Amino acid sequence: MTFRIKPAMLKMAAAAWLLGATSAMADTTLEFTQWWEPELPAGSLRKIMDEFEAANPGIKVTLVSGPYATTRDQISVGAATGTLSDVVGLDGAWVNNLNAQGALSDMNPMMDASKFDKAQVADIIKVDGKAVMFPVASFVYPVFVNLDLAAQAGVTKLPSTRAEFLEAAKKMTHADKNQYGWVLPLSLQTPSGVQNDMMSWVWASGQSMMENGKPALEGKPVVDMLTFVKSLNDAGTISPGIATKTEQEKVEEFVNDRVGMMVDSLAHVNLIRKRNPKLNFDIIPVPVVEGYTGKRGLPYASWGIGISASSKHQEEAWKLVQYLMSEKVNAKLVSLANAFPGNVNAKPDFVTSDKAFGKAFEIFKSGYLANEFTGLPVAEDLMTMFDVEAQKMLAGEQSPEQAAAAAQKGWMAKF
Amino acid sequence: MTRQKRSRSRLKRAVAPYLYLSPSLVIIGLLMLLPMVTVIGYSFQNSAVLRRDPSFAGLKHYQAIFADPVFWASLGHTLYFTCMSVVFHMTIGMIFALMLNSDRINPILRNILRVLYILPWLFTAVIIAVIWRLLLEPNGVVNSVLIQLGIIGSKIEWFSSPETALHAVTFANIWAGYPLFMVSLLAGLQGIPKDFYEAADIDGAKAYQKLIFITIPQLMPIIISISLLDFIWTMQVFPLIWITTGGGPIYSTEVLSTYTYKLAFSSYNLSQASASAVVILLISLGLTLFYIRYQKAR
Incomplete structure (x- = not known):
C-alpha cells in the first residue's frame, strides 16, 4: 500500500505548525x-x-x-x-x-x-x-480572650490598657488548676513570639522600636514593654514553659481553657473553633499604655x-x-x-x-x-537575639534595662 | 606475542578493577565528595551562596566562630551530650542484653521484654522529641507522677529551665539510643562459648567475676566499635534537640548542629555556617580515622 501526501494537506500542516509556533x-x-x-x-x-x-x-x-x-x-x-x-x-x-x-x-x-x-x-x-x-x-494579631474564664474570674470589662490587662491576667490565674492569665511563646526554634507577642505591645501604643532607621531598644517604649512582661511573669500569670513554647502550643493551651488571654493571628479563628467548638471567646485590640488615645498599631x-x-x-x-x-x-x-x-x-x-x-x-x-521587622536585615536573627535576652530577663539573670541594652548591642552589629 | 601487545594486555588488566569500581566511585564523588568540597570552599568565601561573585575571605570565618563564646558553649554541650549518651547507652544496653540473655528469666517474659526494650528504636527522632516534650512539659505526666510520689514539691520546667534543659534532652537521647547497644551486645553474648562459663564454674568463680573476666573481655571489640560509631552519630544529632528546645533556653542546649543551623538559616551567614560545618567534619573525621585504625588493628 502506498501513502501519498497531497500538497494541500502539506500546506495545511505547515500553516498549523506556523500558527502554533507564532502563538507559542x-x-x-x-x-x-x-x-x-x-x-x-x-x-x-x-x-x-x-x-x-x-x-x-x-x-x-x-x-x-x-x-x-x-x-x-x-x-x-x-x-x-x-x-x-x-x-x-x-x-x-x-x-x-x-x-x-x-x-x-x-x-x-x-x-x-x-x-x-x-x-x-x-x-x-x-x-x-x-x-x-x-x-x-x-x-493581624489581636488579643483573644476566653470569656468563660474571664467571667469566672470576675473580669467584667475586657482590658484596654496594660494595667487592666495585668489585673485581668492575675484574676484569671489559678496555678493549682493549671490555669493562667496569659501565654508567651519564646521558643528559639521559631522566635516569632518576639514580634507577635512582645513587640506588638509597643506598636499597639503607637510606639516604635526604631529611631531614624536604627534600633532603639534602650528607649522607653521597649524597656517599658519588657518591664510590663516581667511584671506579668513575676506575678505568675504566664503559663510555664515560656522558653520552649511554640505558637502552636500557645493556641492549644488557649483552646483547652488553660490560658485566659493570648495575642494570636486572626488566621487561627477557624482552627480554634474546630478544636473546641464550645469555646466562648472574643477578640480585642492589644491593650495600650495608660493615657494613649491615638491610632493603634496592629501587628x-x-x-x-x-x-x-x-x-x-x-x-x-x-x-x-x-x-x-x-x-x-x-x-x-x-x-x-x-x-x-x-x-x-x-x-x-x-x-x-x-x-x-x-x-x-x-x-x-x-x-x-505595624510590623517593624519587615524590611530589617536578618529579621529572624534579630528576633533570636532579643529572645535570648528576654529569656535571661525572665530567668532573673538581668533587668529589663540590661536585656534591652544587650539586645541593642547585638542588633547594632547587624545593621 | 609482540611486546606492544603484551604491554597493552597488562594495562587492560590493571585498569579493569577501576572500571568495575567506577560507577560507585562516581556516585561517591557526586554525593559525598562534591558537597563536602563545596562546603569547604564556601567557608573561605565572603557571602557564600548569597552573592554571585563571592570574594576570598581566608580564615576570617574560622576566626569569627572561634571568637564566639556561643560556639565554645555549643562545643561543650555537644561533648557533654555525646559522652553521657554513649556511656549510658552502653550501660543500659549491657544491662538489658544480660537480662535478655539470662536463662533465669522465663522465656515468655524474655520475649515480651525483648519487644518492649527495642521499642525506642522504632520511633523516628521527631516522634521521640514529641513524646518527651509531652511527658516533660510542666503539666506533663513526669511532673505529675513525681509530685504524687513526693519526690518534687513543685512543677519543674524540664526543657524550659537552663538548669535542667541539657540533662533533659540528654535523657531523651539516652532513651532513644540504647537499643543499638542492646541488640549488638546480645548478639555478642550469644556468641561467647559456654565452655568458658563452665570452666569458671568449676573454678568456683562468682557471677561478677565471670562478668569482669569473661563476658566484658569477650564483648570488648563490640563495645569499642559500637561506642565509636555511637559517638560519631550522637555528635551530629539535630532533630531531637531542635524540636525539644531549639537550642534554648538562652544557649543552654545549643550544640554544634543547632549552632550551625542557626548561622545558616536564621542569620543567613552561610560562610560562617560552612566554617562551623567544617569544624564538625574535622571532629567526625578524627573519630572516624580512630575507628578505622582500631578496626585495622583487629
Missing part, C-alpha cells in the same frame, strides 16, 4: 513562586491565575508552590544564582536581604508608568527608597508580593501584581485565606458573615498595620 512565541510564561497555594483551598489560586490569563491573553502563569520554609530557601538561592522566578511571594522579613542581593525590582517606576493608585494599597514596603513589596494579604504577618530584578518579563509581572492587588481579586483571595486585604477598598466576605471576623475587621480599619 507570543505567549509569555510567568513563573510565580509562593507558599500560598498549599495554604489555600485546593485549586483556588490556580483558578485566580486562570482568570488572570483569560483577562491578559498572551500571558501564562506557572505556579511554583511549596511550604513556607522551602519557599524561603528556594528564593534565597534563586536570588543568589539569578534564577529567581518572575514574581515571588515574599515575607517582610526577607526583603532586606533580597534587596541587598539586588534580587528585587523597584516597583516605583512601574506604578508611575501605569498610573497605579498608591492610595488603594494598605502598605508599600520600601527598602532604600525602592518599593519592593506589597502585602497582598495580612494576618501582622503578611503574604507579600514582589518582582524579580532578573525577570525578562517585567511588564507582564507587573500586570500580575496589579491584578492581585486590584479590589475585586484581592477581596476574593483574602476571603479564601481568611486574611485582611492588601487593597484598602477590598472587603472580604467573611467580615459580614462572621461576627468575630467582623469585629476584628473593625479593629483593623480603626488602626494601622
